[in-house]
Amino acid sequence: MIAREIKREILSLVAIDWDRRLFDELVPLPEGTTYNSYLIRGSEKTVLIDTTYSPFIGELVDVLKREGVSKLDYIVSNHAEGDHSGAIPTLLELYPEAKVVTNTRCKGLISEALLVAEDKFIEVKDGDTLSLGDKTLEFMLMPWVHWPDTMVTYVPEDRILFTCDFFGSHLASSDLFAEDEARVEDAAKRYYAEIMMPFRIHIKKHLKRLDALAIEMIAPSHGPVYERPEFILDLYRQWVSDVAKAEVVIPCVSIYESTSLMVTYLTDRLMERGVRVQQFNMVDADTGEFAKSLVEASTVIFASPVVLAGPHPDIVSAAYLMNALRPKTKMVGVMGSYGWGGNILSKSITGLLDGLKSQVAYLDPVLIKGLPKQQDFAALDVLADAIARRNQPAGELVEV
Ligand code: FEO
Numbered sequence: 001m002i003a004r005e006i007k008r009e010i011l012s013l014v015a016i017d018w019d020r021r022l023f024d025e026l027v028p029l030p031e032g033t034t035y036n037s038y039l040i041r042g043s044e045k046t047v048l049i050d051t052t053y054s055p056f057i058g059e060l061v062d063v064l065k066r067e068g069v070s071k072l073d074y075i076v077s078n079h080a081e082g083d084h085s086g087a088i089p090t091l092l093e094l095y096p097e098a099k100v101v102t103n104t105r106c107k108g109l110i111s112e113a114l115l116v117a118e119d120k121f122i123e124v125k126d127g128d129t130l131s132l133g134d135k136t137l138e139f140m141l142m143p144w145v146h147w148p149d150t151m152v153t154y155v156p157e158d159r160i161l162f163t164c165d166f167f168g169s170h171l172a173s174s175d176l177f178a179e180d181e182a183r184v185e186d187a188a189k190r191y192y193a194e195i196m197m198p199f200r201i202h203i204k205k206h207l208k209r210l211d212a213l214a215i216e217m218i219a220p221s222h223g224p225v226y227e228r229p230e231f232i233l234d235l236y237r238q239w240v241s242d243v244a245k246a247e248v249v250i251p252c253v254s255i256y257e258s259t260s261l262m263v264t265y266l267t268d269r270l271m272e273r274g275v276r277v278q279q280f281n282m283v284d285a286d287t288g289e290f291a292k293s294l295v296e297a298s299t300v301i302f303a304s305p306v307v308l309a310g311p312h313p314d315i316v317s318a319a320y321l322m323n324a325l326r327p328k329t330k331m332v333g334v335m336g337s338y339g340w341g342g343n344i345l346s347k348s349i350t351g352l353l354d355g356l357k358s359q360v361a362y363l364d365p366v367l368i369k370g371l372p373k374q375q376d377f378a379a380l381d382v383l384a385d386a387i388a389r390r391n392q393p394a395g396e397l398v399e400v
Helices: 054-066 088-094 104-114 181-211 229-240 258-272 287-293 313-325 345-350 374-389
Strands: 003-007 010-017 033-041 046-049 074-076 099-102 121-123 129-131 136-141 151-155 160-164 217-220 244-252 276-281 297-307 331-338 366-369
Touching (some): 003 217, 033 217, 054 088, 088 104, 099 104, 104 121, 181 287, 181 313, 244 258, 244 287, 244 313, 258 276, 258 297, 258 331, 258 366, 258 374, 287 313, 297 313, 297 345, 297 374, 313 345, 331 345, 366 374
Parallel strands (some): 074 099, 099 121, 160 217, 244 276, 244 297, 331 366
Antiparallel strands (some): 003 010, 010 033, 136 151, 151 160
């Protein structure tokens, strides 16, 4: 870990986790991640914004020593999760005069998880400030990005906003700043999809508050720093808006080709009608890519054979994940093939989407016996027409 100055007397301390491939035993990390801390040397007080994940405590302590930090006055904790709070107990031992500055909820979580004593905390409320001498910390509580304790810290003298998880990206990189914007956009979108999307409504409100703030730099605690804040702010405004894109996502599984023939046929018909399609074979799909596809797509069509008494388990998992992620999807459809039994696919899948029922219109399902026949293809033509009608013009933002 090295220290790099991002503003006068504000240093970025980045632990690069090149090899991590799973977060919370759930979220795939194809490009690893980083855990960022920021050291601010005010004229009177020194503060560390967020700490690091426990495997990197040694690196963080070493860099603080190399930077000659003999006294740390405050450790600001914007969020209690272990990847940012893991070093707090060690740092409190190393710097016994330091106080952990955070909000009531975050304090409660840190106390429980890390057994930090009551007298080690300074509690702050929304709008509170803390002077470092020539710099000031302003705290803004922004709950549910993505835990109830989350807050951001603003330094008005430098117009820099420290956002912890908010605006982050899981991207192990030596780049200090988001110079490769295409790469960062992809990582930030995936991060939003997996972690932030369920809290879209909260984020909308927080973005409005940030509109009133003069921001020259956004410094998250995962991924690179944004020297051009409008880049990530505009992306977030687009992702949280209620406007969906003319895109169809098809999570699918097929066993003996019947369902895959239906998927191929529908995909071709949608492409003919100028509708963008993304297919995911859920047996081996990267769930992060699937989640990312849900950020803006207007329509999701689940395609599954009947397995035992219901949909294929990987399609059940896809529907469960979609329901948990709360995308802004406007239309949902189900199609598939069965060998015997009846139309149990549709209810089984749509029943898993309870959290979306107030916003989603259901298309007529296309459920067939065995291989698709002429009348089945005709039913898929009708489905393609219904989707295309509400997804024009292709590729542009649409409100369905
Ligand atoms: Fe990066 Fe919610 O922790």
